[in-house]
Amino acid sequence: MRNLVPVLTILAALLALWYAAAVALNAQWAQDQATRAGTTLTLPALVADTWSQDKPKLPAPHQVALEIWNTTGAMVLEGRGFSKRSLFYHSWITFSATALGFVLGTALGIALAIGIVYNRTIDMSVMPWVIASQTIPILAIAPMIIVVLNAVGISGLLPKAMISMYLSFFPVVVGMVKGLRSPAPMQLDQMRTWSASAAQTFWRLRLPSSMPYLFTSLKVGMAASLVGAIVGELPTGAVAGLGARLLAGSYYGQTIQIWSALIMAATLAAVLVGLIGLVQRITLKRMGMA
Amino acid sequence: MGFRDLKYEGPFRHLVNTEFLIFLMVTLAGAGILAPKAIPILLVWFAVWWINSRIAALPKSGLTKFLVPMLFGVTVLIIWELTVTSFGISPVLLPAPTAIAATFAKSTHILWQDFVQTALKGALTGYIMGCGAAFLTAIAIDRFPFLQRGLLPVGNFVAALPIIGMAPILVMWFGFDWQSKAAVVVVMVFFPMLVNTVQGLTDTDAMQRDLMRTYAAGYWQTLFKLRLPAAMPFLFNGLKIATTLALIGAIVAEFFGSPIKGMGFRISTSVGQLALDLVWAEIVVAAIAGSGFYGAVALVEKAVTFWHPSQRSRA
Numbered sequence: 001m002r003n004l005v006p007v008l009t010i011l012a013a014l015l016a017l018w019y020a021a022a023v024a025l026n027a028q029w030a031q032d033q034a035t036r037a038g039t040t041l042t043l044p045a046l047v048a049d050t051w052s053q054d055k056p057k058l059p060a061p062h063q064v065a066l067e068i069w070n071t072t073g074a075m076v077l078e079g080r081g082f083s084k085r086s087l088f089y090h091s092w093i094t095f096s097a098t099a100l101g102f103v104l105g106t107a108l109g110i111a112l113a114i115g116i117v118y119n120r121t122i123d124m125s126v127m128p129w130v131i132a133s134q135t136i137p138i139l140a141i142a143p144m145i146i147v148v149l150n151a152v153g154i155s156g157l158l159p160k161a162m163i164s165m166y167l168s169f170f171p172v173v174v175g176m177v178k179g180l181r182s183p184a185p186m187q188l189d190q191m192r193t194w195s196a197s198a199a200q201t202f203w204r205l206r207l208p209s210s211m212p213y214l215f216t217s218l219k220v221g222m223a224a225s226l227v228g229a230i231v232g233e234l235p236t237g238a239v240a241g242l243g244a245r246l247l248a249g250s251y252y253g254q255t256i257q258i259w260s261a262l263i264m265a266a267t268l269a270a271v272l273v274g275l276i277g278l279v280q281r282i283t284l285k286r287m288g289m290a
Numbered sequence: 291m292g293f294r295d296l297k298y299e300g301p302f303r304h305l306v307n308t309e310f311l312i313f314l315m316v317t318l319a320g321a322g323i324l325a326p327k328a329i330p331i332l333l334v335w336f337a338v339w340w341i342n343s344r345i346a347a348l349p350k351s352g353l354t355k356f357l358v359p360m361l362f363g364v365t366v367l368i369i370w371e372l373t374v375t376s377f378g379i380s381p382v383l384l385p386a387p388t389a390i391a392a393t394f395a396k397s398t399h400i401l402w403q404d405f406v407q408t409a410l411k412g413a414l415t416g417y418i419m420g421c422g423a424a425f426l427t428a429i430a431i432d433r434f435p436f437l438q439r440g441l442l443p444v445g446n447f448v449a450a451l452p453i454i455g456m457a458p459i460l461v462m463w464f465g466f467d468w469q470s471k472a473a474v475v476v477v478m479v480f481f482p483m484l485v486n487t488v489q490g491l492t493d494t495d496a497m498q499r500d501l502m503r504t505y506a507a508g509y510w511q512t513l514f515k516l517r518l519p520a521a522m523p524f525l526f527n528g529l530k531i532a533t534t535l536a537l538i539g540a541i542v543a544e545f546f547g548s549p550i551k552g553m554g555f556r557i558s559t560s561v562g563q564l565a566l567d568l569v570w571a572e573i574v575v576a577a578i579a580g581s582g583f584y585g586a587v588a589l590v591e592k593a594v595t596f597w598h599p600s601q602r603s604r605a
Contacts, residue, residue: 006440014444025463057463121343124355125362135584136577137537140553143545143561144569148383223450230452234545242455250458250546258458266451273450 018061025057026050059256067260084240087264093241095268097157097229101164102222108165109172109221116173117180117206130173138166142231160232167228168221175217179210208287215280222272230265242268310340327376331369338365385567393567394574400556401575408553409579411468412540416475421532424480428487438488445485453478457543466547474543479532490524491517523598526591533583537576
């Protein structure tokens with residue numbers, strides 16, 4: 001709570017900056033319109049105009065807020081909360097791909113991490129490639145995965161989820177390998193003196209001590225898999241989802257629509273990462289680790 | 291008869307592990323019934339896996355650490371090639387590695403042109419500007435603890451957002467050429483770099499700062515002689531994260547509009563033309579550029595932060 005005032009100050013400064021930038025970027029268009037109409041604009045009129053254009057270069061925050069309200073809350077009030085024009089609908093499409101990919105990626109990542117920790121051959125063969133793949137812009141292959149899977153007859157949710165899975169997989173492997181190896185030699189020796197079996201050592205020592213690492217990498221993986229789902233929606237030709245809204249907005253110059261999709265994506269990311277943070281706090285507290 | 295009695299007692303028994311042998315037999319039998327063409331592929335796989343497990347069992351050295359992953363990588367390529375040729379997979383779905391290599395060799399001038407457009411003009415310019423701006427911002431707000439406390443949570447929050455979504459807006463503002471890609475990269479790398487630099491600048495303890503005060507060092511002297519060097523591991527962490535982000539940003543921004551060159555442009559249009567061999571060649575370029583970029587930063591890091599425990603333990 002100590003940070004509340006500074007954070008609010010920064011946010012207020014960003015908002016003020018946004019409004020100022022909206023004036024600066026949209027002024028040209030407002031002036032052109034005025035010259036064409038043969039009038040000159042006073043400063044208040046200019047500012048008012050730059051904050052209320054239809055297709056501004058940079059929409060003012062209240063325009064974006066209004067658009068978001070019109071496509072979410074207002075539609076819910078009308079009872080059409082899930083119509084195809086509602087941002088809830090598009091967020092749901094993106095979220096379902098994100099979540100499916102995230103779950104698959106996490107499961108696979110944990111499985112591979114266990115393999116790496118327990119098998120020297122897997123460790124030495126695969127681990128260097130996992131680390132190297134972190135430096136490669138793997139998102140670039142998203143369009144290819146979508147098109148190839150479409151050609152094989154897999155379309156809809158699964159191709160996007162595959163991209164999400166792929167992106168969330170690597171952070172989980174790296175984090176879990178670190179986590180499963182985090183028990184000190186002394187603790188492992190202790191397990192041995194109790195003649196614990198390999199399974200017991202895993203369930204009672206290695207897995208519990210890997211939890212902080214797991215949650216940290218889950219947060220990274222969740223953020224990555226949302227990006228994957230959004231980018232995965234681009235090559236399918238803007239059908240549905242937040243990525244599709246971004247692309248459609250950029251085709252038709254609907255800047256307000258782009259910004260509202262962007263804010264919605266940011267909110268989704270914040271909610272998902274926040275949820276993991278919540279689970280993390282509860283879990284670690286109950287395990288006595290935080 | 292229990293499982294333990296099923297021990298292999300034949301020749302070379304000290305070289306083979308029983309579970310491995312049983313697994314091999316079962317898999318081969320299964321493949322023989324379902325897809326006989328898969329048998330050579332499985333044989334190659336098991337043979338290399340066996341060799342690798344033998345090498346991995348040797349004491350760790352520089353050679354084994356290099357040999358095992360290399361062997362594994364080459365095997366994956368061989369299996370890929372064998373799968374594509376023996377099952378007759380259409381090059382529209384998955385081109386063979388040899389086909390990709392041939393395309394790579396044939397279209398080097400296109401690939402080079404795309405590399406210059408995306409990696410050098412877009413990603414590198416944006417990387418330098420974004421990291422530079424973040425660094426200067428961090429130094430500027432360093433004197434105001436109030437701003438730091440506000441900016442760290444906001445910066446951490448923004449770093450988790452799908453910033454790549456800004457791409458269509460920035461393409462609208464800065465046009466189709468590399469300037470808009472550089473802008474996307476600036477926005478993407480700014481916050482991770484800022485957060486790391488701000489955190490790094492706080493990474494000195496009171497004793498060290500007191501020592502500087504007893505030397506009557508001013509703010510700038512303390513900054514240059516103590517706090518910036520101490521911040522270097524954090525700075526390089528940010529710089530390394532930013533290398534990958536920069537390439538991703540520059541490539542994905544091209545999906546939203548670009549001149550008729552660039553890696554992202556080539557990938558999206560070649561996918562449309564089903565020229566997947568060119569797409570894969572472009573991905574190889576991206577992989578080389580990404581790991582090269584990261585490796586270069588890591589090398590500089592090694593030279594600059596030679597004193598840090600994480601660098602010393604590796605030596």
